[in-house]
Amino acid sequence: MKYDVAVLGAGMVGVCVAIHLLQQGRSVLLMDRNDAGEETSYGNAGLLQQEAVRPYEFPHEPSVLLPAAFNLRLDVRYHLTALPKLIQPLWSYFRHCSPRRYESIAQEYGHIINMTLACHQELISAAGAEQLIRKVGWISLYRTAKGRHKGLRTLDAYTRQGVNFKVLNGDELAEIEPAIKGHHAGGVHWQDPWIAGHPGQLVKAYTNLFKQLGGVFVQGDAGSLKRSHQQSWQLRDHQDTLLEVDEIVIALGPWSAEITARFGYRPPMFFKRGYHMHYQYPAGQPRLTRAVQDSEKGYMMTPMDAGLRICTGAELGLRDTPSTPVQIDRAEAIARKLIPLGERLDAEPWRGARPCIPDMKPIIGPLPGAPGLWCAFGHGHQGFTMGPATGKLLAAMMTGQTTDIDMSGFRAERFKKP
Structure with missing residues (x-):
């Protein structure tokens, strides 16, 4: 079974990346070890935080x-x-919260946050999920x-x-x-801001929209990822079905660095x-x-x-x-x-x-030194809020389109490979 893209992780970020890639004409496989919306995206305050233009500062x-x-x-x-x-990532976090650095970061961060409610509204309307939102x-x-x-x-x-x-x-x-x-x-x-009365159900509503648009969701182990001889990628689902894809998006939240480390990239995640x-x-x-x-x-x-x-x-x-x-x-x-x-x-x-991530910004873009691998993780407190905007931006990057905002400050290259 062959797909253009596999998105690993069916939390808010992964599901939204998958939807936007479908809307760009890609065939998309969405994989998670559990059902959608049952990990980090389930356990939050349920807020879609348009006001969160200033990330959480390290106190001084x-x-x-x-x-x-x-x-x-x-x-x-x-x-x-x-x-x-x-100690090392917290010290880096502390340094990034110096007044000059923090204000620059807040401006970049705010550009994504300012996209969030409009991007959520598009998906809420398409998914018929208005009853989940206050x-x-x-x-x-x-x-x-x-x-x-x-x-x-x-x-x-x-x-x-x-x-x-x-x-x-x-x-x-x-x-x-x-x-x-x-x-x-x-x-x-x-x-x-808006409140989702059941955060996990909002992710599931978006997942149902993904399926209605022609996407395929399977349960499987992201750890099965490997290169095939044809320079594409291979995965196996829980039924041990071999799945072949051209590109991979890593949207596994707190588990993302386990996959990127296999390809030499160890972001300073805490x-x-x-x-x-x-x-x-x-x-x-x-x-x-x-x-x-x-x-x-x-x-x-x-x-x-x-x-x-x-x-x-x-x-x-x-x-x-x-x-x-x-x-x-x-x-x-x-x-x-x-x-x-x-x-x-x-x-x-x-x-x-x-x-x-110590500089408070998510990692969005290609994985250095691993053609065909893409990053969409490290959103800290705001993955539930930023998922649809991340999906729209990354889908544009992957299809060679101009993004709505400058993405250079969010790319993985800002953290050097060891």
Whole structure:
């Protein structure tokens, strides 16, 4: 069985790359070890973040770094045993967050983010998935005047990059989200983002669109990839069927570097692990209508179809070491004092790994020294948001068309082969 392209990984990024390649007239095979949308794209806050034009910065303030060093913060923790492998990429991450470098990166990053909602809307409409989307934005909540003042200091940069938001005082916050208990200093309502009430189902809806357009989805092991004698590529699915393709797109999220390493390319990827848990909506109690970030504590709450989802910040560790869901337990205890929150609905917290690159930009483009191999990974916190834009841009690159934005800053060559 012969295809023009095989896309490895059926998360948001891989599925969207596959759709856009189909729309460019390529025959496309989409492969994942599981069903679509059941890995990293499943476990997120469900936000399509048009406002996320400024990637997550490495903090420089001693008031943040010191408690983080002692693992006292809720928003970020680390595994001591992982530090030997984390020191180099974290130091590079820290250096890329110097003011001059960061502003340049934010401009490049923002160009992709600005494409996201329009690209998602095209796929949502084509897939008939409007019922999965709520266009209500989300809220950064500030408990104290000090926290609010610190948060509002960043807004000028967002204004310069065209982000729409409304600053809320305490009364306005209480009016827009009556489920929040007590009186707080206020917040920011980010007005552009959308919420997917079931992130995994949105990926599955896009996958169904891919199939309707003529794409083929199979379950298989990306590790079966090898060169054939005819200079094409070979894969095997779970039925041991031999599949031959001319080009390969690696969109395996946190597993991508395992494949690229076989061809001499080892990007400096590190992982921000995250957890989530669903909770019942208490009967007769008000519910959140938007996602709310408890900004001074460091966790997110999103009203989902399956219940209220609490998502944690970053746990710096190795991808596959056992779960240590300290953050979800602490976040739950805090959230119970903030909103009506019912019983846990999941047997155990879900855990995933965000695939992060020290310069905060994904790797999109050809794999150096391996003709026919292409990269689409390293999106950090924003793979769910950036998937359709990544698909459109990479499909244009692979078919020799002019891309909507300059892609030179996202190419793999920016990290040298060892």
